[in-house]
Amino acid sequence: MGAVIEVKNLVKAFGDLLAVDDLSFTVYEGDVYGFLGQNGAGKSTTIRMLLSLIRPDSGNITLLGKSLLTKRHAILRQIGAVIERPDLYKYLSAYENLSIFARMSGIKPVNRSLMDQLEQVGLAERAHSRVETYSQGMKQRLGIAVALIHDPRLVILDEPTNGLDPQGIADMRNLIIGLSRNLKKTVLVSSHLLSEIEQIATRMIIIDKGKKIVEGNVDELFHPGNNRVHLEVAEQEKAWQLLSESRWGQNLEREDNAQLALQMPPEDVPLLVQFLVKNEISILSVRKANTLEDYFLSLTAGKQHVAAFTN
Amino acid sequence: MLQLLQIELFKIFRRPRTYISFVAIGAIVMLILLAFYVDGANYMAFGLQSLTQSFEIQGNVLNGYLICFIILQTLLIHVPLLIALVAGDQVAGEANMGTLRLLITKPVSRTNLMLAKFFASAIYTMMLLVWMAFLALLLPVLIFGTGDLMILKSEEVVVLSKADVLWRYFAAFGFAAIAMTTVAALAFLLSIFAENSIGPIVSTMSVIIVFTILSTLDIPIFNAIKPFLFTTHMIGWKGFFDEPVSWQQVLQSAGILIIHIVGLVVASVIIFRKKDILS
Numbered sequence: 001m002g003a004v005i006e007v008k009n010l011v012k013a014f015g016d017l018l019a020v021d022d023l024s025f026t027v028y029e030g031d032v033y034g035f036l037g038q039n040g041a042g043k044s045t046t047i048r049m050l051l052s053l054i055r056p057d058s059g060n061i062t063l064l065g066k067s068l069l070t071k072r073h074a075i076l077r078q079i080g081a082v083i084e085r086p087d088l089y090k091y092l093s094a095y096e097n098l099s100i101f102a103r104m105s106g107i108k109p110v111n112r113s114l115m116d117q118l119e120q121v122g123l124a125e126r127a128h129s130r131v132e133t134y135s136q137g138m139k140q141r142l143g144i145a146v147a148l149i150h151d152p153r154l155v156i157l158d159e160p161t162n163g164l165d166p167q168g169i170a171d172m173r174n175l176i177i178g179l180s181r182n183l184k185k186t187v188l189v190s191s192h193l194l195s196e197i198e199q200i201a202t203r204m205i206i207i208d209k210g211k212k213i214v215e216g217n218v219d220e221l222f223h224p225g226n227n228r229v230h231l232e233v234a235e236q237e238k239a240w241q242l243l244s245e246s247r248w249g250q251n252l253e254r255e256d257n258a259q260l261a262l263q264m265p266p267e268d269v270p271l272l273v274q275f276l277v278k279n280e281i282s283i284l285s286v287r288k289a290n291t292l293e294d295y296f297l298s299l300t301a302g303k304q305h306v307a308a309f310t311n
Numbered sequence: 312m313l314q315l316l317q318i319e320l321f322k323i324f325r326r327p328r329t330y331i332s333f334v335a336i337g338a339i340v341m342l343i344l345l346a347f348y349v350d351g352a353n354y355m356a357f358g359l360q361s362l363t364q365s366f367e368i369q370g371n372v373l374n375g376y377l378i379c380f381i382i383l384q385t386l387l388i389h390v391p392l393l394i395a396l397v398a399g400d401q402v403a404g405e406a407n408m409g410t411l412r413l414l415i416t417k418p419v420s421r422t423n424l425m426l427a428k429f430f431a432s433a434i435y436t437m438m439l440l441v442w443m444a445f446l447a448l449l450l451p452v453l454i455f456g457t458g459d460l461m462i463l464k465s466e467e468v469v470v471l472s473k474a475d476v477l478w479r480y481f482a483a484f485g486f487a488a489i490a491m492t493t494v495a496a497l498a499f500l501l502s503i504f505a506e507n508s509i510g511p512i513v514s515t516m517s518v519i520i521v522f523t524i525l526s527t528l529d530i531p532i533f534n535a536i537k538p539f540l541f542t543t544h545m546i547g548w549k550g551f552f553d554e555p556v557s558w559q560q561v562l563q564s565a566g567i568l569i570i571h572i573v574g575l576v577v578a579s580v581i582i583f584r585k586k587d588i589l590s
Contacts, residue, residue, distance in 0.1 A: 048412075048587075048588065048589075051412075051415070051416045052415065052416070053412055053415050053416065053587070053588040053589075054587040054588065054589070055585070055587060072418075073418040073419075073420070074418075075418075076416060076417060076418040077418045079416070081413075081416050083412050083413070083416070084409075085409055087408055087409025087410055087412075087413065088410060088413070089322065089408065089410060090408070091325060091326055091327070092322075092325060096325070100318055100321070100322075101413070101417065103314055103318060104315075104318065104414070104417040104418075104419055105417055105418065106418055146413070
């Protein structure tokens, strides 16, 4: 698989603030690439540089095998993007917005293709309503339709779930997965929500203060053989003593609020439950930890990140 | 480029606020016409009071041509605000709506986008002036008829025969189009620096007010800069109502205004090409 995005030694400063600091990463054809970092980590600045909204101070950006500096037009013809909010012309209808951006993307808008596109995102019935009457979720879906109207190879979505309700978030997640699986698009999706990236991405990067912390396959980064499980029981002390003497005792930790934490393979969880029930320990809950969150914290060792990364 | 221009015009003329200017001009013209229709004779008698003591004036002095001249004097002072309302919104309005970043991610050059937006503003300006010409010239002529045009100036009275007036109005509107396009170019440039359209509109009007004051103040220290201020030349349309027409002065003013337009648009393009889009 070829590289669709190649970023090398990218630097951007706004005055004294170094927003992106010597950042390099590669996105391959077919990836759903998670671009992860807390608010202010430099995600949006990087994405804006990929889309030529912001000029880098130094570094190289190669998209779809071409340099962004010299082949901007050819590259942008093959990219669809939603950057932060899906802002469109509120005084125009969805159909008119789509028609405008289709023409700007270099394709001749045909009624049928526009309506098909609106149908795909579930807006055909409201095609001729003004966008100002749309809900946030509908605007987000229209933004996606605008991004896809010219059938791009690469789709860039900057915080696509921001402002959406739980149903909207689930719809967006399915849409991103569908873009990759059904339409074979390469997708770069940024988020500050670990759980989102964990559910949709195949590869990912974590950045902090404009610097890369880690990049790689999501499965490899999570170490699936070493999951962390949180256990809430009625009698913490009794459970602690029991488990300390069991085969899970070496990886046992005490937590607040009557909880215990264990490192164990997922297939061991039913055995653990059976063991506790057999020893008359009342189990209130068993929960797999947000492993990516734990992973991030282990990399940054920064407790201050917890709030930002908790869904 | 033509497609971009079509898109920009479509966006301008689909916005309700665009029509505020057309409605405002229509309302002002109608009010002036109503006032002259009801009370025009008294107004003229008062205005010509000093003249009729020495001269005998015959014929239809209160005619459509005179009313058009009065409307032009009144309206051309206020039209820049209506121009800035749209031209100042061209980039700043898009930044405010959040659509600017989407436009830039499309495969069009920033230069072409800027030129399309400016030409769309210029076309809007032309259409506003055509609308103004239609209302200010055609309606008064239909209601009050035609006649010789008598213009009272500070040191002379100019009387133009009715056969010699119409072309002067067309020329004056043509000149006004250049003057108002200069205002559009200024508002357009200022629009690049802002993220809402209030700033460029207020800034444009502030520049015009300050420059106009400098243009009209008869203080020696300002005399050296007056020829370079575009506001000095914006009233050049009045030259078409001199007898004979002061062609050299009119053409010089038009030339200076065109240089301003080109300079402002080139500056807009250069600045926008280097601008980071953070909105």
